[in-house]
Amino acid sequence: MKQLLLGYLPAEKDLWEGELANNRLRYAELKRELLLNPVKSLLVDFLYFQSEAEADSFECFVQLLSGSVDHFCQQLDNSSVGIHSTLLHFSELLKANDGELWRHLDASKVC
Structure with missing residues (x-):
C-alpha cells in the first residue's frame, strides 16, 4: 500500500506487476553497472559536478x-x-x- 501512496506503483492494480518488473530490471542494470565499473560511474558524476563547482x-x-x-x-x-x-x-x-x-x-x- 505504501508503494502505491508514494507513487512507486500506478493506481491500476493490473499494471503493478509490469511496473515492478521494470523496477527490478532497472535496479539490476544499475547494480551491474556500478559493480562492473564503479570508477566510470563515479567519474562521470565527478566531472559533471566539477564543471558546476564554482557556481x-x-x-x-x-x-x-x-x-x-x-x-x-x-x-x-x-x-x-x-x-x-x-x-x-x-x-x-x-x-x-x-x-x-x-x-x-x-x-x-x-x-
Whole structure:
C-alpha cells in the first residue's frame, strides 16, 4: 500500500506487476553497472559536478551571507555580532574544515 501512496506503483492494480518488473530490471542494470565499473560511474558524476563547482560554491556563499543582512550596520561593524566578526568566524570555520581552500583564499587576500 505504501508503494502505491508514494507513487512507486500506478493506481491500476493490473499494471503493478509490469511496473515492478521494470523496477527490478532497472535496479539490476544499475547494480551491474556500478559493480562492473564503479570508477566510470563515479567519474562521470565527478566531472559533471566539477564543471558546476564554482557556481555551486557561489550559491552556497550567497545563502550563507543572506542570513547576515542585519550585520551590515556601521555601528555594529566591529562588535561581536557585526560583519567583521561574522566573516572572521566564517574564515575560522573554513580554515578548520578545508585548509587547502583557506590557504588559497588567504594567499589571494580574500580572507
